[in-house]
Amino acid sequence: MESSEQHALQDKEHHAIVAPHYDELVNVPRKRINDCLFREIKNHITYSGKGRMLDLGAGTGQMSVRFGGNFSEVFLVDHSKEMLVQAKKNISVIENVNFKLVEADALAFIEETGELFDFVACSGFLHHLDEADLTKAMRHICRVLKDKGHVVIAEPVKTERIEPALIRWWNKPVIPRLMQYLALAPAPEETPLNLSSFLEIASRAGLNLKYQRKSWEIYSRFDNGWQDRLIIPLIDRIWNDGVVWMGVFEKA
Numbered sequence: 001m002e003s004s005e006q007h008a009l010q011d012k013e014h015h016a017i018v019a020p021h022y023d024e025l026v027n028v029p030r031k032r033i034n035d036c037l038f039r040e041i042k043n044h045i046t047y048s049g050k051g052r053m054l055d056l057g058a059g060t061g062q063m064s065v066r067f068g069g070n071f072s073e074v075f076l077v078d079h080s081k082e083m084l085v086q087a088k089k090n091i092s093v094i095e096n097v098n099f100k101l102v103e104a105d106a107l108a109f110i111e112e113t114g115e116l117f118d119f120v121a122c123s124g125f126l127h128h129l130d131e132a133d134l135t136k137a138m139r140h141i142c143r144v145l146k147d148k149g150h151v152v153i154a155e156p157v158k159t160e161r162i163e164p165a166l167i168r169w170w171n172k173p174v175i176p177r178l179m180q181y182l183a184l185a186p187a188p189e190e191t192p193l194n195l196s197s198f199l200e201i202a203s204r205a206g207l208n209l210k211y212q213r214k215s216w217e218i219y220s221r222f223d224n225g226w227q228d229r230l231i232i233p234l235i236d237r238i239w240n241d242g243v244v245w246m247g248v249f250e251k252a
């Protein structure tokens with residue numbers, strides 16, 4: 001079996017087990033920092049009104065919930081049936097949008113689809129791909145994007161930097177919860193993206209970078225209450241050259 005097939009199989013097995021716990025153990029602790037980061041991202045996207053969105057590696061639908069309401073049709077593509085079951089619940093609160101849940105390999109989907117999209121979101125999916133597949137993925141993302149369409153990408157990236165001591169201290173009480181997630185099921189090996197080569201691949205694919213920023217993982221400590229809402233953006237303003245990268249591209 002090809003190693004990328006093996007990786008995908010392990011990833012599917014992993015998500016089959018973690019899916020019912022994913023939001024509670026992964027997305028809820030990141031809610032405040034993600035609210036803060038995606039609020040900035042939204043300022044760099046223009047919506048045409050009745051467009052179509054593609055959420056690649058949609059998982060439990062975080063990106064579709066954040067952005068989907070701006071579109072008339074949203075495709076959520078994920079190879080994990082169990083993650084899509086959770087996504088279906090999460091998107092049910094959004095009205096007047098035609099959501100399509102697609103259980104498929106994301107790369108195969110963008111290679112084969114004849115649909116065009118105004119907006120493509122990719123969060124936590126691209127770093128699963130090796131360089132050849134990443135190159136293919138970015139070329140096809142550009143192909144399925146309408147002119148002036150936007151792509152939002154959020155991925156872990158390699159860094160030489162060490163997590164600031166204050167962030168380490170802030171995150172400490174939340175670490176057992178994250179460990180609980182890791183203990184649920186073995187995950188396939190993952191490496192963060194090499195940002196400079198990724199940006200080169202995106203540019204060669206025909207995507208213009210409009211906005212980018214980095215951040216650290218800063219977890220919610222107070223059930224996403226006012227303390228988290230106040231303090232997390234403040235920490236992020238001071239220390240932001242971290243391990244998470246987000247960018248907005250426009251089709252050249």
Ligand SMILES: C[S@@+](CC[C@H](N)C(=O)[O-])C[C@H]1O[C@@H](n2cnc3c(N)ncnc32)[C@H](O)[C@@H]1O
Nearest residue numbers: 015057058059062078079080083105106123124
């Ligand atoms: C880290 S989760 C992120 C989920 C979601 N985008 C979010 O931001 O919360 C990665 C997701 O990508 C999916 N995935 C990984 N490799 C995939 C592939 N080759 N095709 C389709 N989905 C894939 C996994 O099943 C998982 O749901």
